[in-house]
Amino acid sequence: MTASCYSYYPGCSLQHRSHAYQQSTEAIARSLGFELAEIDDWNCCGATEYFSVNRLPAYALVARNLALAADQGAEEIVVPCSACFLNLHKTDKNMKLYPELGSKVNKALAAGNLHYEPGTVKVRHLLEMILTDIGVDRLKDRTRRPLYGLKLAPYYGCLVARPDSVFDSTEQPTAMDKMLEALGAQVVPFSLKTFCCGGHMTQISEETALDMIHRIIKCAADSGADALVTLCPMCQLNLDVYQEAANRYFETSYQVPVLFFTQVIGVALGLSPKELGFGQEFVDARVLLDKIQDVPPPRATPARRSKQALPMPAMPE
Amino acid sequence: MSDNGTFTPVIVGFLCNWCSYRAADLAGTSRMGYPATLRDIRIMCTGRMDPTFVLRALQKGADGVLIMGCHPGQCHYQEGNYKAIRRFALLRRTLRQLGIEDERVQLHWASAAEGVRFAETVARMTEQIKQLGPLDWPRNWPNEDPYAVEEAVHE
Amino acid sequence: MSEPRVGVYVCHCGHNIAGTVDVQHVAEWAMGLPNVVIARDNRFMCASTGQEQIEEDIKQFELTHVVVASCSPHMHEKTFRNACARAGLNPYLFEMANIREHASWVHPNDREGATNKAKALVSAAVHRVVHQQPLEPMKVDIRPETLVVGGGIAGIQAALEIADAGYHVYLVEREPSIGGHMAMFDKTFPTLDCAACILTPKMFDAGGHPNITLLTYSEVEKVDGYVGNFQVRVRKKARMVDESLCTGCGTCWEKCPIKVVDTVWEAGLGYRKAIYRPFPQAVPKYPVIDIENCTYFKTGKCRMCEKVCPTNAINYEMQDEIIDLEVGNIILATGYKLFDARRIPQYGYGRLENVFTSLEFERLTNASGPTEGKIVLRDGETMPQTVAIVHCVGSRDRNYNTHCSAICCMSSLKFAHLVMEKTGAKVYNFYIDMRPIHKGYEEFYHRIMEEGATFIRGKVSEITDVARSPEEEGKLIVVCEDTLLGRQRRVPVDMVILAAGLEPQADAQEIAHMFGVGCGDTGFFIERHPKLDPVATMTEGVFIAGACQGAKDIPDSVAQGAAAAARVLGTINQRQVTLEPIRASIDEERCSGCRICNNMCPYNAIDFIEEKGVSRVNPALCKGCGTCVAACPSQVITGAHFTFEQIMAEIDGIMIDVLSDRPVVEAV
Amino acid sequence: MTAPQHRNTFFDRVVAATPGGELLSRCLQCGSCGGSCPSGADMDHTPRALFAMISAGLEDEVLSSNTPWYCVSCYACTTRCPQNIPITDIMYTLKEMAIRAGRYDHPHAAKFSETFIGFVEQRGRSFEAGLATRYHLFHHPQQVIKLGIMGVGMLRRNRLPLRPKSIRQIDQLQAILAEAKALAAKEVEA
Numbered sequence A: 001m002t003a004s005c006y007s008y009y010p011g012c013s014l015q016h017r018s019h020a021y022q023q024s025t026e027a028i029a030r031s032l033g034f035e036l037a038e039i040d041d042w043n044c045c046g047a048t049e050y051f052s053v054n055r056l057p058a059y060a061l062v063a064r065n066l067a068l069a070a071d072q073g074a075e076e077i078v079v080p081c082s083a084c085f086l087n088l089h090k091t092d093k094n095m096k097l098y099p100e101l102g103s104k105v106n107k108a109l110a111a112g113n114l115h116y117e118p119g120t121v122k123v124r125h126l127l128e129m130i131l132t133d134i135g136v137d138r139l140k141d142r143t144r145r146p147l148y149g150l151k152l153a154p155y156y157g158c159l160v161a162r163p164d165s166v167f168d169s170t171e172q173p174t175a176m177d178k179m180l181e182a183l184g185a186q187v188v189p190f191s192l193k194t195f196c197c198g199g200h201m202t203q204i205s206e207e208t209a210l211d212m213i214h215r216i217i218k219c220a221a222d223s224g225a226d227a228l229v230t231l232c233p234m235c236q237l238n239l240d241v242y243q244e245a246a247n248r249y250f251e252t253s254y255q256v257p258v259l260f261f262t263q264v265i266g267v268a269l270g271l272s273p274k275e276l277g278f279g280q281e282f283v284d285a286r287v288l289l290d291k292i293q294d295v296p297p298p299r300a301t302p303a304r305r306s307k308q309a310l311p312m313p314a315m316p317e
Numbered sequence B: 001m002s003d004n005g006t007f008t009p010v011i012v013g014f015l016c017n018w019c020s021y022r023a024a025d026l027a028g029t030s031r032m033g034y035p036a037t038l039r040d041i042r043i044m045c046t047g048r049m050d051p052t053f054v055l056r057a058l059q060k061g062a063d064g065v066l067i068m069g070c071h072p073g074q075c076h077y078q079e080g081n082y083k084a085i086r087r088f089a090l091l092r093r094t095l096r097q098l099g100i101e102d103e104r105v106q107l108h109w110a111s112a113a114e115g116v117r118f119a120e121t122v123a124r125m126t127e128q129i130k131q132l133g134p135l136d137w138p139r140n141w142p143n144e145d146p147y148a149v150e151e152a153v154h155e
Numbered sequence C: 001m002s003e004p005r006v007g008v009y010v011c012h013c014g015h016n017i018a019g020t021v022d023v024q025h026v027a028e029w030a031m032g033l034p035n036v037v038i039a040r041d042n043r044f045m046c047a048s049t050g051q052e053q054i055e056e057d058i059k060q061f062e063l064t065h066v067v068v069a070s071c072s073p074h075m076h077e078k079t080f081r082n083a084c085a086r087a088g089l090n091p092y093l094f095e096m097a098n099i100r101e102h103a104s105w106v107h108p109n110d111r112e113g114a115t116n117k118a119k120a121l122v123s124a125a126v127h128r129v130v131h132q133q134p135l136e137p138m139k140v141d142i143r144p145e146t147l148v149v150g151g152g153i154a155g156i157q158a159a160l161e162i163a164d165a166g167y168h169v170y171l172v173e174r175e176p177s178i179g180g181h182m183a184m185f186d187k188t189f190p191t192l193d194c195a196a197c198i199l200t201p202k203m204f205d206a207g208g209h210p211n212i213t214l215l216t217y218s219e220v221e222k223v224d225g226y227v228g229n230f231q232v233r234v235r236k237k238a239r240m241v242d243e244s245l246c247t248g249c250g251t252c253w254e255k256c257p258i259k260v261v262d263t264v265w266e267a268g269l270g271y272r273k274a275i276y277r278p279f280p281q282a283v284p285k286y287p288v289i290d291i292e293n294c295t296y297f298k299t300g301k302c303r304m305c306e307k308v309c310p311t312n313a314i315n316y317e318m319q320d321e322i323i324d325l326e327v328g329n330i331i332l333a334t335g336y337k338l339f340d341a342r343r344i345p346q347y348g349y350g351r352l353e354n355v356f357t358s359l360e361f362e363r364l365t366n367a368s369g370p371t372e373g374k375i376v377l378r379d380g381e382t383m384p385q386t387v388a389i390v391h392c393v394g395s396r397d398r399n400y401n402t403h404c405s406a407i408c409c410m411s412s413l414k415f416a417h418l419v420m421e422k423t424g425a426k427v428y429n430f431y432i433d434m435r436p437i438h439k440g441y442e443e444f445y446h447r448i449m450e451e452g453a454t455f456i457r458g459k460v461s462e463i464t465d466v467a468r469s470p471e472e473e474g475k476l477i478v479v480c481e482d483t484l485l486g487r488q489r490r491v492p493v494d495m496v497i498l499a500a501g502l503e504p505q506a507d508a509q510e511i512a513h514m515f516g517v518g519c520g521d522t523g524f525f526i527e528r529h530p531k532l533d534p535v536a537t538m539t540e541g542v543f544i545a546g547a548c549q550g551a552k553d554i555p556d557s558v559a560q561g562a563a564a565a566a567r568v569l570g571t572i573n574q575r576q577v578t579l580e581p582i583r584a585s586i587d588e589e590r591c592s593g594c595r596i597c598n599n600m601c602p603y604n605a606i607d608f609i610e611e612k613g614v615s616r617v618n619p620a621l622c623k624g625c626g627t628c629v630a631a632c633p634s635q636v637i638t639g640a641h642f643t644f645e646q647i648m649a650e651i652d653g654i655m656i657d658v659l660s661d662r663p664v665v666e667a668v
Numbered sequence D: 001m002t003a004p005q006h007r008n009t010f011f012d013r014v015v016a017a018t019p020g021g022e023l024l025s026r027c028l029q030c031g032s033c034g035g036s037c038p039s040g041a042d043m044d045h046t047p048r049a050l051f052a053m054i055s056a057g058l059e060d061e062v063l064s065s066n067t068p069w070y071c072v073s074c075y076a077c078t079t080r081c082p083q084n085i086p087i088t089d090i091m092y093t094l095k096e097m098a099i100r101a102g103r104y105d106h107p108h109a110a111k112f113s114e115t116f117i118g119f120v121e122q123r124g125r126s127f128e129a130g131l132a133t134r135y136h137l138f139h140h141p142q143q144v145i146k147l148g149i150m151g152v153g154m155l156r157r158n159r160l161p162l163r164p165k166s167i168r169q170i171d172q173l174q175a176i177l178a179e180a181k182a183l184a185a186k187e188v189e190a
């Protein structure tokens, strides 16, 4: 496998519910010149459900994918869905950390003539892969349509930022922020970057879920964001599809489009909105395209602090 | 020592003066029981551990060797135990070549306050070696000279 | 040499050993061991009768070596060594077998196992002891001068005690003034007396004491030598101000055009100039030019301070000075560093304006601080109406520091008092456990409760500016579980104070290495014994005091400073110290000069003698760890009292019964 | 002397069933988890309170608490816990135990998981259209209408497949899962 061909685990969501993620991922892969080779005959990772019902089968279910990937010669797999990423990563990690668990999982795999040696396959999230292997500088170079004037709220969700954090911080990561800025967009200060989107709560206690969704949407809108940028199909689904329900429940009328980061990159690379799956979202994101300006907006001068104001602590870069 | 057919291993311990020897003392003063399989030798620091000592103990009939020192970062001589870790890795390679199982020669840490940890380590290691059975170096390698093996470790 | 003659004594310790180990049998059996001429059991070996028995036997049986099988050598090794010495036997020809802590007490239900083990341990000692050699304790002379590193309250106290006793002290301080953290505080718990009022006199005493040489703006670069005679190299950084001319009038810093955020003495909350005196009561009183920020040093232009100085004290050409000192003892009192609260992003420090650290608050409330003691928000004018104080920030948390910082419950109570007194604001303290443990501290806690502070038991989960209700708009919301209610709470406040913990100094590891002391798992310097020798270290002649040994408050820091001084004065008065002769030595004839041992020694005790092409151990530096002994490929380093032969003999002895007991095996 | 007796209390069982669960014994009861939980306000007990109940052996109350079912697996508690306790995984364990004991007052949460798993086990892939309808049809019929509106929206945007997909080697997967379940059952017996 060449360096720019990655073994790929799309996960169930990207097949349909979040088709736009799949489409835009494929589109930017073509444009940036890397290839994604789907693991043959992969199965569902069990989302957050399987682990809570039957732990061992859940590990076995996930491990089958790792075993397949290893058999197909993969040293690493790229995963766009945060839940899939977490499950695959956690299974690999825990099989290694708790050998007893590892051997039981392998006993189960043996029933399907498979075996997985923990540590063989490195599990990577798509965003982390793009940030590390392609890099912000290259994205900047390849930008054809800088996102001038677009105000974006970077939303990481919980599962990638935690617990096996792949970014700089589990609480206030900045990796995607830097990327969005490199693409020309303006990143608004947004405090709920890693606050949970509600996950499967929509199915279990809708009130609980709508409250969480509402908090994120409100915070983004209050920060002046034109859109939220996500990296997980579940987050996108909850914030987009349930936005209307949340509006109804809280008697608000937010219309904050929710994009995948791959769609945002795609726009900056100059790809067509259709190719990037625009139009599949509930809160129409196409309006954003009209907000992109040709020249960078003037830098907002920071509010002047009064003379007696005390200095703020310096933050490390 | 055979006792009604059940095998009681003999383990030689090398305990550093500052932490693990005192942990053993504490296990004593706190009356924590553990199997009477360990026979310990005091050294000032695990940094003093010469691989020859381990080989000699095995050659003289020990079924296992337990080396214990201060936790990494807490060595009373600053870093003797880090040196022990490195030497231990080399020793382990040699032992593996001889076919001696990893469980027979172990390196562990216990602070002077960890009497419980000390007792548990001895109990656990005793169980592990019981599973493996006697080593019987003198029968298996009657001509093996620890000095010669030691040379191999240094290479 | 004639055959060795060994005496063996097996102790009953009343019932302690004899209750489990068949001591009589062990003693009888020991008679059959090589070189043993007499073996006895005795009810209490450490009692005077037991000791006298050894002394008599040494004379009567002409014993050359003695073995006592009893308790831990950490208990009575000294006792029996002394008994041997009294009978004219070199104390290092004695060996102890630990059959109490390591046998009878840990195998109470296994008489056979315990007895067998006791036999093995006795045999090991008997085999070993005949290889032991007479050793003489080393004595070294002590120079009367002392080096104190760190001029916080602990270092100042130590320096004054020694100086007052009539001996000379060099006090080295890295910053331009002594005083340490205490100099930043307004009030100190639990009495709330003014920090400056109690500290300033001590600083002046230290500054003017005839027996103290103050070396501020200085750092130790190199330490050689050993107890009694250390050679220390100090770099005194160039102040660019001639101390012999400057009067401390202040004209220079008034006129200097460059304003810099002061991250040291103002904790980042205030400004100073490029030429500055840290604070009004600084000792010494002279300013210093911060060449990183001075425009003259950056661009070659300005020289304003030179122009205005009435005494021509400014000297831009000044160079760092290297000072070589010779001292007999060293006290490290390098203090602590405040935990960097930016490491906990969910607490918002650095992101949310009105989140302050504890040190920032100390400056805020200090009459000589940036707001002249007014407690206001970051805008510099608004008084807070509600204030949250968050305990355990970065402490008691495996993600940061596991230790409890010991002082922050109390400093948080102090803050609650000051806020309420000065602003009348409502104060919430968020704590996990209240730990006001010293004299007068619990009473202080009660007082603060009576004054009306609210206490919520729960570790704060996050501090956010995302409001969920109108009353939260524009506020900081402290989110936690009130664990006593079992319910989540969101408390909107105007100001948050983070009681950040105490950490080792950033360079603690390097300093530790330079002075031959260790750092424990929390990163603070390790004392020789956590209870019985808290100010000494494993390196003879190097002592520690104050918060560099672990988080502690001012009374404890002062007590340790004084204790370390007492230890130093003790050695000075003895003029000599005795060192254990457990040392390594190199057989120079056989050393191949490979130098492998040179880097092994954690105390840099091994030097390479270029002329001879061999290595040599400096016995005064060597601590006898044996690391080099095990490392030497030519096996020419001997670790006294732990020689290769001794340990090999011990192994053979300890295994004495094993091969013969296993019928399948042929004895080797 | 023998090693400490295996006590097999409720606490021990929770610990044994959770990778890294032994860390639970060092819970400080600090409440960092409870304060961090986004669905904490709707829970019967905060996670911290639940841990106190576990160590007090209140098995019935713990297994019938809604708390584990309201856990959204956000890991906020886990990454903030000062004692590095794998809280989220403990929540999984408690759900599993509650299902097994039939002791949960929040059946539809469990049923949602079970329906989801049913599809995965049948086809190796999840299937939202089927999942949503089947789950709601059986468990909250009153929601189906609301869901229908959303479903139509999803369909129109090509976001809901009508036909379930299946993996090729479904037999292999089923064999693996069967074996894993057998092993899990053995674990429970032990």
Ligand SMILES: Cc1cc2nc3c(=O)[nH]c(=O)nc-3n(C[C@H](O)[C@H](O)[C@H](O)COP(=O)(O)OP(=O)(O)OC[C@H]3O[C@@H](n4cnc5c(N)ncnc54)[C@H](O)[C@@H]3O)c2cc1C
Residues within 6 Å of the ligand: C149, C150, C151, C152, C153, C154, C155, C172, C173, C174, C175, C178, C179, C180, C181, C182, C185, C187, C188, C189, C190, C218, C219, C220, C333, C334, C335, C336, C337, C338, C358, C359, C362, C407, C411, C414, C505, C511, C545, C546, C547, C548, C552, C553, C554, C555, C557
């Ligand atoms: C916010 C806050 C409030 C507090 N309030 C109180 C209170 O009210 N009452 C109380 O009892 N305690 C209080 N304390 C604790 C108190 O600060 C410490 O107990 C005390 O300062 C410890 O003194 P020290 O001399 O050991 O260390 P420090 O005060 O830290 O002094 C160490 C000195 O060594 C110098 N130094 C460091 N490294 C080197 C080096 N390599 N070479 C040369 N010099 C070096 C430093 O510059 C410093 O001057 C408080 C602490 C904090 C954080």
Ligand SMILES: Cc1cc2nc3c(=O)[nH]c(=O)nc-3n(C[C@H](O)[C@H](O)[C@H](O)COP(=O)(O)OP(=O)(O)OC[C@H]3O[C@@H](n4cnc5c(N)ncnc54)[C@H](O)[C@@H]3O)c2cc1C
Residues within 6 Å of the ligand: C531
């Ligand atoms: C149950 C318990 C457990 C403890 N465990 C620990 C522990 O594990 N670790 C720890 O660090 N600390 C522990 N401590 C605390 C410890 O006991 C004290 O810190 C320590 O003993 C104090 O030593 P001291 O010499 O000051 O006082 P003491 O031990 O009280 O000694 C004072 C001595 O002075 C004598 N004396 C009194 N008055 C006179 C007089 N007028 N004339 C002549 N002699 C007099 C007394 O007879 C006594 O011998 C414990 C305390 C208790 C109560």
Ligand code: SF4
Residues within 6 Å of the ligand: C011, C012, C013, C014, C016, C017, C043, C044, C045, C046, C047, C070, C071, C072, C075, C076, C100
């Ligand atoms: S020498 Fe030790 S074992 Fe013997 S009586 Fe004294 S304390 Fe007890």
Ligand code: SF4
Residues within 6 Å of the ligand: C241, C245, C246, C247, C248, C249, C250, C251, C252, C253, C287, C308, C309, C310, C311, C312, C313, C314
């Ligand atoms: S103006 Fe001159 S004399 Fe006055 S403080 Fe400055 S350097 Fe010293």
Ligand code: SF4
Residues within 6 Å of the ligand: C255, C256, C257, C258, C274, C275, C289, C290, C293, C294, C295, C296, C297, C301, C302, C303, C304, C305, C306
């Ligand atoms: S030369 Fe430097 S220190 Fe002096 S006044 Fe100018 S800027 Fe200030």
Ligand code: SF4
Residues within 6 Å of the ligand: C391, C392, C393, C395, C396, C403, C404, C405, C406, C407, C408, C409, C410, C433, C434, C435, C499, C501
């Ligand atoms: S002293 Fe109090 S606030 Fe400070 S770490 Fe300890 S418990 Fe927490």
Ligand code: SF4
Residues within 6 Å of the ligand: C586, C590, C591, C592, C593, C594, C595, C596, C597, C598, C614, C615, C631, C632, C633, C634, C635, C636, C637
């Ligand atoms: S390791 Fe041994 S041979 Fe090499 S220099 Fe040191 S003493 Fe000499």
Ligand code: SF4
Residues within 6 Å of the ligand: C583, C584, C600, C601, C602, C603, C604, C605, C606, C617, C621, C622, C623, C624, C625, C626, C627, C628, C629, C639
């Ligand atoms: S015995 Fe240890 S301290 Fe002494 S010279 Fe050797 S390495 Fe250094």
Ligand code: SF4
Residues within 6 Å of the ligand: D026, D027, D028, D029, D030, D031, D032, D033, D034, D047, D048, D051, D077, D080, D081, D082, D083, D084, D085, D087
């Ligand atoms: S955060 Fe951790 S230590 Fe604190 S209460 Fe929760 S589980 Fe216990």
Ligand code: SF4
Residues within 6 Å of the ligand: D033, D036, D037, D038, D039, D040, D047, D070, D071, D072, D073, D074, D075, D076, D077, D078, D087, D088, D091
């Ligand atoms: S992982 Fe579960 S219990 Fe923990 S904070 Fe998130 S929702 Fe709450």
